[in-house]
Amino acid sequence: MTNKPLEIYLHIPFCVRKCAYCDFLSGSANGETMLRYTAALCQEIQLRKSEYQGRRISSIFFGGGTPSALPLGCIELLLKTITGRMELSPDCEITLEMNPGTAVKEKLAEYKKAGVNRLSIGLQSTNDEELCTLGRIHTYRQFQDTYETAREVGFANINVDLISAVPGQTKASFLDSLRKITQLTKPPEHISVYSLIIEEGTPFYQLYQDKPALFLSEEEDRDLYHETKALLNTFGYDRYEISNYAKPGFACRHNMGYWNRAEYLGFGIGAASLYKESRFFNSDILEDYLENPVGVRSTPEVLSKKDQMSEFMFLGLRLCKGVSKSEFQRIFGTTIRNVFEEAISKSIREKLMLETRDSFMLTDYGLDVSNYVMSRFLL
């Protein structure tokens, strides 16, 4: 048994219908396909035993898509398949992403009983007009019902997702969404706020070509970003990553693992794995996966030491606490400055980065242009 944590990700690619901004690997399907997919996932878990045998699982994440779109009983079956084969750490975080309007009380009770201990609810806005613009399947009232039911069945760790810069959104309506969430009876322990990204091939991409005035400018979006931090701070949430805010002790452990380069195994279509310093992916073709769930893997890309050092920097710099100098030295046997002197000095000079006794971190200004700063750490 090695103490190195191992994380598990399961991709559930089904949604009731596609949202107008979404380019995730997701789509609608009938109940029969979902049951076949669940069976294929169970098979993949069983057949990849050698990868997790002897390891302790620190977190499990059902992502999507909409995992709560699966028929009743599927999540329980998947968790039984996992717990029957893998050794979970006693405090294993088990998160399930869900959308309002897809999980009735019976399903929520099933998740709780099966061991899910964290819910991540996709709300995006409390304004029904904005929800309609986004192509969401639910209203704010439906979210409130789902949220209250989740609390009722005993979930004590809930994340709510919001989107800023929705077309037609004003600063006032965005801040109203944020405030409403923080003022729920027993507010969520965690809030994620993502700026809208206009992805090619989505209906929003066309809308942006046709009516660019509907969209917020970069400056307006940055303003909302700064307001988000200020407002959530007053309600006791700390920003611990570019888009993530949590009450003390409630940072998402699974995602912290990604940013700290913990090893993870991904199951299901399109799922990525980082294992023994190699990255590999499952095919994103559903029929191929249903046919042979372990025969659809890409050739593993072995990460060179340079790749690993670059990843350490640009994943770690997403975290507000930054990257640890001593941890880098422990892993790579050299210092961050030895490898990245130019990028570090330039970023500090330009006030994009700060240095403390044991870390380097992005400043607020650096976070505004994080992609630009991080590109300096590609070797």
Ligand code: SF4
């Ligand atoms: S619910 Fe999420 S994954 Fe599904 S279509 Fe909407 S944004 Fe995409």
